[in-house]
Amino acid sequence: AQSVTQLDSQVPVFEEAPVELRCNYSSSVSVYLFWYVQYPNQGLQLLLKYLSGSTLVKGINGFEAEFNKSQTSFHLRKPSVHISDTAEYFCAVLAYGSASKIIFGSGTRLSIRP
Amino acid sequence: DADVTQTPRNRITKTGKRIMLECSQTKGHDRMYWYRQDPGLGLRLIYYSFDVKDINKGEISDGYSVSRQAQAKFSLSLESAIPNQTALYFCATSDLGTSGYNEQFFGPGTRLTVL
Numbered sequence: 710a711q712s713v714t715q716l717d718s719q720v721p722v723f724e725e726a727p728v729e730l731r732c733n734y735s736s737s738v739s740v741y742l743f744w745y746v747q748y749p750n751q752g753l754q755l756l757l758k759y760l761s762g763s764t765l766v767k768g769i770n771g772f773e774a775e776f777n778k779s780q781t782s783f784h785l786r787k788p789s790v791h792i793s794d795t796a797e798y799f800c801a802v803l804a805y806g807s808a809s810k811i812i813f814g815s816g817t818r819l820s821i822r823p
Numbered sequence: 824d825a826d827v828t829q830t831p832r833n834r835i836t837k838t839g840k841r842i843m844l845e846c847s848q849t850k851g852h853d854r855m856y857w858y859r860q861d862p863g864l865g866l867r868l869i870y871y872s873f874d875v876k877d878i879n880k881g882e883i884s885d886g887y888s889v890s891r892q893a894q895a896k897f898s899l900s901l902e903s904a905i906p907n908q909t910a911l912y913f914c915a916t917s918d919l920g921t922s923g924y925n926e927q928f929f930g931p932g933t934r935l936t937v938l
Contacts, residue, residue: 718863741924752827752913752929753866760924799865808873809854809917809925810881813865 711736711802713814721820722790730785730817732800742783743801743811744774753799759783770794795821826850827930829914835936842901844933846914853919855897856927857881857889860911869912872897904937911935 716731734740741760745753757768764776774785783800800814827848836842846855853874858866868881870889878889886908890898901908912933917925 713865715865750931752931753915754929755926758924758926803924809856809927810868810871811927813867815863815865 711740711804711807711812713800713802713812715800715814715817717817718815719818719820721822723822724792725789727788728786728790728794728819730798730800730819732783732785732814734781734783734800734802736781736802736804739805741803741805742774742776743803744768744772744783744785745799745801745813747797747799747816749796756785756798790819790821792821792823794819827914827916827928829912829930829933831933832931833934835938836904837938838905840904840937842904842935844899844912844914844935846897846899846930848895848914848916848928848930850916850928851894851918852916852928853894854917854925855891856915856917857887857897857899858913858915859883859908860913860932866913869899901935901937904935906937909935909937 712735714733722728743758744756746756747753759766759776767773797816797818801811803811830845856871857869860866872878872891888900914930915927917927
């Protein structure tokens with residue numbers, strides 16, 4: 710079975726500061742990894758994904774994430790945040806061959822202070 | 824127009840009532856999913872369907888049933904709603920894909936409150 714742990718339920722940062730949202734996963738098989746973003750009163754949209762290849766993945770809105778197999782982590786980063794990045798962010802994992810059954814973390818609420 | 828739509832967007836109901844949440848998609852995808860979102864728990868899979876004749880239970884299917892009326896429509900029913908089914912419900916779709924990964928596209932959600 711797979712599991713996902715998002716270590717911070719809330720992360721407050723000042724505008725234009727850097728941010729890192731942490732995600733660790735557990736799986737006995739190889740996995741695909743994702744970050745989704747949920748803006749207020751909206752559904753989820755895919756921010757970025759790691760399928761294979763380069764461990765540094767770039768997504769939309771200036772976000773990037775790095776897959777670290779030895780530490781089973783997939784942390785999300787942005788060098789300079791904007792007010793518009795205020796949202797909830799979900800890390801998710803899909804095990805190879807698991808029939809599209811994505812497992813989501815509990816979410817991290819990012820709040821940006823002016 | 825949105826590719827994945829959900830109706831209603833908000834619903835308040837009473838304990839014991841039957842409720843149906845509907846999902847429609849224009850993406851032409853074969854696979855559809857129902858999730859519920861609770862604060863601090865993320866999203867959990869209720870049911871999923873890979874085509875009209877293939878329906879499967881997810882992580883938390885007790886108290887729910889589904890119907891896949893057509894490729895584009897997937898409904899979630901609560902036969903007798905209870906307060907702990909108060910949550911935000913999301914429908915999602917994905918295609919078959921060939922790489923082993925199929926991106927899921929989410930609807931805007933239905934906020935259900937059971938009193």
